[in-house]
Amino acid sequence: MSTATPSRPASRDELRLTRRGRLVLVLSVLCLVLLATVAVGSSVLATSTSGEPLEAARVTVQPGQTLWDIAASSGAGGDLRDTVYRIQQLNHLDGAELQIGQTLEVPSSD
DSSP states (O other), X not given: OOOOOOOOOOXXXXXXXXHHHHHHXXXXXXXXXXXXXXXXXXXXXXXXXOOOOOOEEEEEOOTTOOHHHHHHTSOOOSOHHHHHHHHHHHTTOSSSOOOTTOEEEEEOOO
């Protein structure tokens, strides 16, 4: 004996989508998400000109040295915070933690 439920006709208040309608709805939502991601996400500007190479020196971290100490002794001049940031960028550092004996690329001039 089968227990199939009888299909009932759609009432006026229900929204029923066909297979094609569901596909269009899903694709529309995906496009909106993609556009929002592009609009809010970070952007990269590529140019045909090359940048000037940065003069850098190699420094080996000594016991007790911090990024601030290394930046201050680098002779790069300018704002010390900018020099610390540039050292972090050059060496792909996530934070300010250093290991004794670690070798760092340090900007030597502006």
